[in-house]
Amino acid sequence: MKNFFLRITGVVIVGLIVLNLFVVISGIVISDEINNFEQKTDKLHKANLTLEKEVANLSSLQFAQIQAQKYDFTNSSLPQYIDQLKYAYR
Amino acid sequence: MKIKFIFLLFIGFYIAIIVRLFFLQVIYSPASKSLYLKTNKLYPVRGRIYDQKNQSLVLNQNSYQLYVEPKKVEDKDKLLNLLSKSLEIDEASISAKLDMTKYWVAIANGLTQEQKDKLDNLNLKGIGFDYQTKRFYPEASLSAHILGFLGKDNQNEDIGYLGLEGFYDRDLRGLPGFVETERDILGRPILIGVQQRVEAEDGRDLILTIDKNVQEISKKKLLEGLEKYQAKKGCVITADPKTMAIISLVCLPDYDLEKYYLFNENFYKNLAISDLYEPGSVFKPLIVAAALEEKKIKPDETYNETGQVAVGEYNIKTWNDKYEGKISMTRILEKSSNVGMVYIGEKLGNKNISKYLQKYGFGQNTGIDLEGEAGGYLKPTAEWYPIDYATVTFGQGIAVTPIQMIRAFASIINGGYLMKPYVVQKIISKNKTTEIKPKIERRIVSQLTSDIIRKMLVSTVENAEAKWDRPKGFAIGGKTGTAQVPIKGIYDASKTIASFIGFAPANDPKFLTFVVLYEPKSSQWGSETAAPLFFEIAKQLIVYYNISPNR
Numbered sequence: 001m002k003n004f005f006l007r008i009t010g011v012v013i014v015g016l017i018v019l020n021l022f023v024v025i026s027g028i029v030i031s032d033e034i035n036n037f038e039q040k041t042d043k044l045h046k047a048n049l050t051l052e053k054e055v056a057n058l059s060s061l062q063f064a065q066i067q068a069q070k071y072d073f074t075n076s077s078l079p080q081y082i083d084q085l086k087y088a089y090r
Numbered sequence: 091m092k093i094k095f096i097f098l099l100f101i102g103f104y105i106a107i108i109v110r111l112f113f114l115q116v117i118y119s120p121a122s123k124s125l126y127l128k129t130n131k132l133y134p135v136r137g138r139i140y141d142q143k144n145q146s147l148v149l150n151q152n153s154y155q156l157y158v159e160p161k162k163v164e165d166k167d168k169l170l171n172l173l174s175k176s177l178e179i180d181e182a183s184i185s186a187k188l189d190m191t192k193y194w195v196a197i198a199n200g201l202t203q204e205q206k207d208k209l210d211n212l213n214l215k216g217i218g219f220d221y222q223t224k225r226f227y228p229e230a231s232l233s234a235h236i237l238g239f240l241g242k243d244n245q246n247e248d249i250g251y252l253g254l255e256g257f258y259d260r261d262l263r264g265l266p267g268f269v270e271t272e273r274d275i276l277g278r279p280i281l282i283g284v285q286q287r288v289e290a291e292d293g294r295d296l297i298l299t300i301d302k303n304v305q306e307i308s309k310k311k312l313l314e315g316l317e318k319y320q321a322k323k324g325c326v327i328t329a330d331p332k333t334m335a336i337i338s339l340v341c342l343p344d345y346d347l348e349k350y351y352l353f354n355e356n357f358y359k360n361l362a363i364s365d366l367y368e369p370g371s372v373f374k375p376l377i378v379a380a381a382l383e384e385k386k387i388k389p390d391e392t393y394n395e396t397g398q399v400a401v402g403e404y405n406i407k408t409w410n411d412k413y414e415g416k417i418s419m420t421r422i423l424e425k426s427s428n429v430g431m432v433y434i435g436e437k438l439g440n441k442n443i444s445k446y447l448q449k450y451g452f453g454q455n456t457g458i459d460l461e462g463e464a465g466g467y468l469k470p471t472a473e474w475y476p477i478d479y480a481t482v483t484f485g486q487g488i489a490v491t492p493i494q495m496i497r498a499f500a501s502i503i504n505g506g507y508l509m510k511p512y513v514v515q516k517i518i519s520k521n522k523t524t525e526i527k528p529k530i531e532r533r534i535v536s537q538l539t540s541d542i543i544r545k546m547l548v549s550t551v552e553n554a555e556a557k558w559d560r561p562k563g564f565a566i567g568g569k570t571g572t573a574q575v576p577i578k579g580i581y582d583a584s585k586t587i588a589s590f591i592g593f594a595p596a597n598d599p600k601f602l603t604f605v606v607l608y609e610p611k612s613s614q615w616g617s618e619t620a621a622p623l624f625f626e627i628a629k630q631l632i633v634y635y636n637i638s639p640n641r
Contacts, residue, residue, distance in 0.1 A: 031280070042221075046152050049223065050203075056146040056228035061306050 128273050134264030135223065137293030139237065139254060141302040142337075142515065148237055148255075151226040154201040154219040156209065160190040162216035169214055173197065176208055200224050227347050232305055234344040235360035236298075236513060238461060241350070252358055254296060254513065256461030261517055264293035297516035299335035304328055307630045308338045312605075315623040316342055320611035321588075325362045325492050326627065331500040331593060331602040333528035334509035336458070361606075363456075364464040366489040370573030370616070371426045372499070372591045372604075373485025375550075377434060378423060379502040379543045380446040383535040386437040389542055392416045399429045401480040406432055409572070420546045424553045426570065428484045435483035443479055444471045449534050450498035451508060452490055458511040466490060485573060496604040499591050502543050503567065503599055506535040548596045556617035561629045563639025567599075568592025568624065570616040575609070585609050588616035590624040600635050603627055 057063060068074060139148035156177075163169055170188070174181040177198055187197055199222065201209075206219055225240050238253025250259035267290035272280040308326040316324050325341040341361040345353040359365070381387045395417050398407040408427050422430030435443060447453070453468025466489050481487040490498075493511055501508040510529040517524040535543075547567030551560070560566060571589040574581035589606045593599040603624060610619040 027280070031274070046203075046221075049150055049152050052146075052149055053151050053226055053228075056149055056226070059145060060228040061232070061302065062228075062230065 127270065129268055129270045132267035132269055132288075132290040133223075134266055134290040135292045136225070136240070136248070136264065137258075137262035137295045139262075139296045139298065141298050141300050141305075143301065144297065145302050146228050147233055147298070147300070147302065149226045149228065150223040152203055153199070153222045153224040154203075154206045155196055155222050156198045156201055156206075157194055157196050157218050157220060158188060159194055159216050159218065160188060160192055163190075164215050166190065169216065172212055172214060173209075173217075176212070177201070177205065225347070229302060229306075231344055231347050232302060232309060233300060233339075234347050235341050235362070236300060236339055236460065237347060239347050239350045250461075252461050253360065254298075254460065257459050258294075258296060258514065258517075262293040262296070265291040267291070292520065295518040296514050297518065298513055299330075299337060299515045300339070300513060301337050303634060304338040304631065305340060307634070308603075308627060309340045309342070311623060311627045311630070312340055312342055315605075315607065315619070315626075318612065319588075319607055319619040319623070321607040321619070322609040323361065324605070324607040326603065326605050326623075327362050327492060327496050328601050328603045328627075328631070329496055329500060329511065331504045331599045332509075334497055334500055334511040335515065335528065336511055336513050337601065339513075358462075360460065360462055361608075362492045363458060363460055364462050364491065366464060366466045366491055367587050367606075367608075368488060368573040368576070369485040369490050369495050370571035370587065370589065371485055372495065372569050372571030372589050372616075373488070373490075374423060374426065374431055374483070375502060375543055375547060375569050376446070376450060376498055377431060377438065377443070377483045378419065378546065379535050379539055380442060381434050381438040382542055383539045384438060384442055386439070386442075387419050387434055389419050389546055391419055393419070393422065393430050393433045395422075395427060395430055397429075399432050399480075401432065401477050402475070404477050404480075406480060420549050421553075423546055423550045423569065425555055426484075431483040432480045435479060440471075440474070440479045443482060444474070446534070447482070447488070449508070449532065450494075450501065451531065452488065452494055452498070456491075456493050456497050456511050458493055459513050463493070464491060466494065485571060492604060492606050496591065496602060499604070500602055501534045502540060503547070503593055503602065505537045505540045506533050508532050508534050544596055544599075547593075551592065554617065556615075556621065558617075558621055558625050560625050561594075561632050563641060564594055564632060564637070565596035565641050566592055566594045566625075566628060567596045568621075570621050572614060572616040584614065586614040586616075588614065588618075588620040590616055590620040592624050592628065594628055594632060595637055595640050597640065600637055601631055603631070 136150055138146060138150065140146055158169070166188070170181050170185055173179070173184050179198065184197060187195055189195055201219070209217065227237070236253050238251055238255035238257075240248055240255055241251050243249040248263070250256045250262060255262065267288040269288075270286040272285070274280055308328060312324055312326045315321070323342060326338065327336065328338040329336050339362050343357060345357040350358070378387070382389070393416070395408075395413045395415060397413050398405045398411075406428050408425070408429055413429070414421070414425065417425070417427065417430065419434070421427075422434065447468060453466050455463050455465040468488070478487050497508065497511050508531040510531055512526060512528070515526050517526070544567055547569060548565050551566050551568050554570070556570070569591055571591070573587045573589070574583060575585040575587060577585070587606060587608055588610050589604065591602070591604045593602040605620040605624045605627070607620050607623070613619055
């Protein structure tokens, strides 16, 4: 009976040690993941700002002007009005 | 015996642990806490600013603060030399900041990713970087005076100055959050420890009434105008006269938003909202509208313009000292007759003049949502002399800001409503969009008076003494102004403020544009400087707004 009790106690202690190891290792793994996600979020945030800047640059008037000069679109033509035909015929 | 010994050893061991924990957690608690409990401030992202078509005017970009930990620096001279070369900053100014007795010194703010990478590659000991964001302006300084800039307060915290950055600083700034976590020796979070996170609330985005294309047209034309007419400075304001939503607001000279600190404070001043000046003849339609509203005059009523008019000891004359005899009220505006305006002023009466000046909102802030507005000063009626009532009818002897002037003018052409001018039409936060609607302050004149004055102003443009290169087929209303500048109480005839205020199309105005040129040298007259500049802008706006000819 005594031996049985000692064995059970031993098994429980070993089980608890294994469980403890598992919890500690899981904690470390999850902590690493949290760290990774934090870094990735940070990276994404920075990349987002960089992309936002690039998009804004491409839709800026300055960029449009550079492109217009590049393709020689420098003279604006006057509109033709068709709702009052006397102007359209001019 | 052996078992007892091991048992006592265990007990002793546990007691030692408990005592140690007691010391760590209770007695030395604050000191030990900082070793594993890390609290970081979470900075909110400052709100962005967009124009009426959701085109970005102000964004945020990545940036870094360079710091040095002097105690870890091995070779100070080498460090200074390399930092100076990489950052293109004078070695002496870095040296002045680098106090070797301190543990941490900030050296430079606003470094780009490229600059940071370059410094990282040098493998210098004792330097580090803190992440920050800084403002980015895709359209450079197109709207410098509207936007304002982001500077630092005395605690080195970001704070908006002037324009929208100043006025909406609280909305744009957002609320900081914090994260408190227990970390192990490698900096990883301890899952069973304290994990507290209060998210930062990002700043609100602003959607403006400004159209960056109109802003670009105005700025380009104003720049050309300043050179052509050799004016000292100038402003162009365009608004929707029905709502007083500001579509563009440009004053030159302005400043570089990215390098605002290189400019003198005078460049920061937004003349359109803070500069008081005597408006001159652009003021006349306001008095005419008041007289029409009070039924003191009719548009076709005549006045006998025979010569100079004496008011007390002063003689008032027309700008060219020429007189046409019997002229209508409309003709008074067309030829911008000062003596005719004195007649209208007399018919309107001093009490009514004072009443309407108040009603038009002179001497008060318009309440425009830009920081830095000046309301001006309207002296009490008890201090007015007869000559003051006479000169105010043609816009002398009263100080107004350009924004007050355009607002008052809008009220006489939009059906009579004095509107509150505004620049922001939407404030967008994470969960809510707040729309800012046009606000009627009060009604000044009736629809009928407004219709009459619009027709009179079209006639003023078409029959003015100066002939302009106007867009053909369009009814445009407007009025010129040439105000002399008082210097130490005396008007200097050579220095004037030339202006033109006009709108199109006249029957249902889509835009109202006010052009002011300070001290033009090519000609002192508004009709020869500000007016042609207005028509240059109007030609482009008519095409931009797709307004078809109506006559």
